Amino acid sequence: MNRTPRPRPTLEEVAARAxxxxxxxxxxxxxxxxxxxxxxxxxxxxxxxLGYVPNANARALVTRRTDAVALVIAESEERVFxxxxxxxxxxxxxxxxxxxxxxxxxxxxQASERRGALDEYLTRQHVDGVLLLSLHDDDExxxxxxxxxxxxxxxxxxxxxxxxxxxxxxNVQGAGLAVAHLVDRGRARIATIAGPADMVAGSSRFxxxxxxxxxxxxxxxxxxxxxxxxxxESGAAxxxxxxxxxxxxxxxxxxxxxxxxxxxxxxxxxGRQVPEEVAVVGxxxxxxxxxxxxxxxxxxxxxxxxxxxxVALLLETMTDPEADRPGRMLPTYLVVRDSS
Amino acid sequence: MNRTPRPRPTLEEVAARAxxxxxxxxxxxxxxxxxxxxxxxxxxxxxxxLGYVPNANARALVTRRTDAVALVIAESEERVFxxxxxxxxxxxxxxxxxxxxxxxxxxxxQASERRGALDEYLTRQHVDGVLLLSLHDDDExxxxxxxxxxxxxxxxxxxxxxxxxxxxxxNVQGAGLAVAHLVDRGRARIATIAGPADMVAGSSRFxxxxxxxxxxxxxxxxxxxxxxxxxxESGAAxxxxxxxxxxxxxxxxxxxxxxxxxxxxxxxxxGRQVPEEVAVVGxxxxxxxxxxxxxxxxxxxxxxxxxxxxVALLLETMTDPEADRPGRMLPTYLVVRDSS
DNA sequence: ATCGGATGTGGGAGCGTTCCCACCGCTCAC
DNA sequence: GTGAGCGGTGGGAACGCTCCCACATCCGAT
Numbered sequence: 001m002n003r004t005p006r007p008r009p010t011l012e013e014v015a016a017r018a019x020x021x022x023x024x025x026x027x028x029x030x031x032x033x034x035x036x037x038x039x040x041x042x043x044x045x046x047x048x049x050l051g052y053v054p055n056a057n058a059r060a061l062v063t064r065r066t067d068a069v070a071l072v073i074a075e076s077e078e079r080v081f082x083x084x085x086x087x088x089x090x091x092x093x094x095x096x097x098x099x100x101x102x103x104x105x106x107x108x109x110q111a112s113e114r115r116g117a118l119d120e121y122l123t124r125q126h127v128d129g130v131l132l133l134s135l136h137d138d139d140e141x142x143x144x145x146x147x148x149x150x151x152x153x154x155x156x157x158x159x160x161x162x163x164x165x166x167x168x169x170x171n172v173q174g175a176g177l178a179v180a181h182l183v184d185r186g187r188a189r190i191a192t193i194a195g196p197a198d199m200v201a202g203s204s205r206f207x208x209x210x211x212x213x214x215x216x217x218x219x220x221x222x223x224x225x226x227x228x229x230x231x232x233e234s235g236a237a238x239x240x241x242x243x244x245x246x247x248x249x250x251x252x253x254x255x256x257x258x259x260x261x262x263x264x265x266x267x268x269x270x271g272r273q274v275p276e277e278v279a280v281v282g283x284x285x286x287x288x289x290x291x292x293x294x295x296x297x298x299x300x301x302x303x304x305x306x307x308x309x310x311v312a313l314l315l316e317t318m319t320d321p322e323a324d325r326p327g328r329m330l331p332t333y334l335v336v337r338d339s340s
Numbered sequence: 341m342n343r344t345p346r347p348r349p350t351l352e353e354v355a356a357r358a359x360x361x362x363x364x365x366x367x368x369x370x371x372x373x374x375x376x377x378x379x380x381x382x383x384x385x386x387x388x389x390l391g392y393v394p395n396a397n398a399r400a401l402v403t404r405r406t407d408a409v410a411l412v413i414a415e416s417e418e419r420v421f422x423x424x425x426x427x428x429x430x431x432x433x434x435x436x437x438x439x440x441x442x443x444x445x446x447x448x449x450q451a452s453e454r455r456g457a458l459d460e461y462l463t464r465q466h467v468d469g470v471l472l473l474s475l476h477d478d479d480e481x482x483x484x485x486x487x488x489x490x491x492x493x494x495x496x497x498x499x500x501x502x503x504x505x506x507x508x509x510x511n512v513q514g515a516g517l518a519v520a521h522l523v524d525r526g527r528a529r530i531a532t533i534a535g536p537a538d539m540v541a542g543s544s545r546f547x548x549x550x551x552x553x554x555x556x557x558x559x560x561x562x563x564x565x566x567x568x569x570x571x572x573e574s575g576a577a578x579x580x581x582x583x584x585x586x587x588x589x590x591x592x593x594x595x596x597x598x599x600x601x602x603x604x605x606x607x608x609x610x611g612r613q614v615p616e617e618v619a620v621v622g623x624x625x626x627x628x629x630x631x632x633x634x635x636x637x638x639x640x641x642x643x644x645x646x647x648x649x650x651v652a653l654l655l656e657t658m659t660d661p662e663a664d665r666p667g668r669m670l671p672t673y674l675v676v677r678d679s680s
Numbered sequence: 681a682t683c684g685g686a687t688g689t690g691g692g693a694g695c696g697t698t699c700c701c702a703c704c705g706c707t708c709a710c
Numbered sequence: 711g712t713g714a715g716c717g718g719t720g721g722g723a724a725c726g727c728t729c730c731c732a733c734a735t736c737c738g739a740t
Contacts, residue, residue: 021720056464058696060397077427087421106446124396361690398726
């Protein structure tokens with residue numbers, strides 16, 4: 001049906017039909033001030049009859065804004081759709097943008113060969129701002145984007161010296177919480193399975209571990225430190241190494257839940273009781289933490305709140321690009337379950 | 341630095357700098373035919389010096405195309421980021437669109453209250469076409485979109501009588517494969533744990549089950565039919581019901597892998613050997629199928645291919661919106677592992 | 681010489697908006 | 711009665727691009 005889709009009506013046509021000028025019609029559409037009730041009604045009727053929809057391109061051309069914000073995720077589909085962290089943060093972002101009357105546009109920065117296309121898309125005035133999610137090392141994407149005058153907010157810094165606005169979890173504080181808890185529980189030899197040193201989440205959680213030990217008057221014992229890659233298997237391997245080297249270990253703080261799961265697995269295989277003989281604490285409070293055996297004590301972070309915070313920061317930057325805004329650190333808290 | 345971000349250069353400025361006309365500059369940018377080497381060089385230099393980037397809105401305003409395609413996923417973040425199916429299909433779509441020089445824009449149709457905003461976005465000439473992913477029942481979204489003259493392709497029909505172009509897995513054929521396999525293995529009492537009757541994936545897989553039994557000269561025995569909701573727990577419950585009612589059951593075809601996992605769990609608890617006493621076959625070939633105990637025999641479908649196919653269909657529709665294009669059914673094949 | 685056809689080129693028109701200014705008709709104060 | 715002020719209105723200009731037509735140039739064929 002309707003084989004010939006007549007061209008979309010323009011504002012001019014709406015105005016003509018309503019018997020008013022183009023200006024008045026425009027005013028009605030844009031929350032019009034100073035329009036008589038009579039004119040407003042006529043325009044609204046005309047819009048309904050014609051099925052008029054404004055052309056966003058024409059509008060953006062003159063207003064220089066699109067009311068859309070891009071969320072760029074620089075990870076493989078596998079990771080994005082694997083970690084529940086992303087679901088949470090996207091929910092937060094979507095909700096906050098919706099409240100602000102803006103549309104969320106999600107872009108995956110998959111293969112690096114496609115990076116060019118992404119760049120173009122962002123640069124060509126399709127969106128008013130960019131949220132960037134990537135826990136990766138030295139990505140020049142944020143700088144490239146900003147070079148084009150687009151506001152950017154990064155979620156989870158890639159390295160310590162980010163120049164742009166960012167929102168991140170306070171990793172140092174969170175790790176400190178976890179370790180202080182283990183100290184409180186009277187644990188004597190508190191080990192850690194740290195994350196990669198070249199990721200902020202890795203290095204700063206280790207930093208928090210060291211700080212909390214220092215606060216308790218202890219020192220970091222290299223024999224009690226192992227590193228993993230945030231994967232479960234690496235956690236298991238690290239735990240084996242720790243047990244070999246230091247059988248007397250009675251607690252371990254893992255830089256994320258997945259590695260904690262691996263540690264739990266190794267401990268089970270080694271016949272060590274958790275938490276009686278060895279206490280285990282994770283970081284993230286991912287859903288798996290709850291269903292682990294035993295349920296995992298872990299540092300809770302809220303991806304949803306992180307998303308909201310990113311949006312808030314971006315909106316501020318958009319209204320006043322000049323102000324130097326500091327990054328935002330989100331607090332964490334400890335969820336004590338049965339593994340400690 | 342650069343506190344006053346001078347306005348973006350326009351095409352006119354590029355042309356002036358290169359000492360050519362606006363038309364020539366435009367020609368260079370758009371894969372220009374009929375441009376002298378000299379002019380091309382001058383324009384390219386000017387572009388580089390000025391850091392010129394075309395304004396997509398201005399371009400779209402006159403060309404009436406944006407070279408962007410939206411992928412709308414009408415599911416909760418939880419589901420989207422839970423099922424690996426989505427990761428696969430998005431990879432396929434992204435790759436295919438990239439090959440076609442188009443940008444993928446992902447939109448989540450989360451809370452229904454936000455549906456209005458989504459509608460607007462799609463309608464206002466931001467994208468040239470829409471891919472819709474939703475396995476839900478009676479969604480009017482596709483029709484609304486099409487009413488605005490936007491080409492749409494739906495992935496996985498919601499119901500039998502879809503009017504739009506769609507791409508779906510051939511569920512009937514796949515289920516038939518699975519059941520025929522069980523018949524071949526000499527199974528006598530082949531049960532099924534079907535999906536919801538109001539989803540195509542549910543009803544047509546059941547249909548395939550019935551057809552394969554008929555082909556083997558058997559009839560559907562209502563006592564061997566249970567229904568689940570595609571969740572693991574529902575599969576476990578259904579299996580319990582089957583065992584209670586018909587202890588002699590020696591095979592079960594599950595409408596998806598997750599329910600098969602649940603069934604496996606129940607069988608283990610009931611002390612039944614798989615596959616010796618009871619054979620289990622799933623549908624989907626999700627990653628979990630491989631890591632199940634025992635590894636699950638299942639019907640393989642390729643979400644990635646489905647994504648590519650959706651894009652192909654959409655591109656065709658975009659070049660010729662008139663032609664009535666039939667939906668596309670993708671074939672499946674059986675992956676035999678240790679559970680049958 | 682003259683012409684016809686490539687090959688390049690410049691720039692006007694127009695895409696559908698918003699912005700803004702000029703202007704209209706009233707009312708109210710003086 | 712005059713003028714200031716206000717609610718309301720119409721439409722020109724501009725946003726930055728592509729399209730297309732007119733035109734200028736140069737070549738080889740007649």
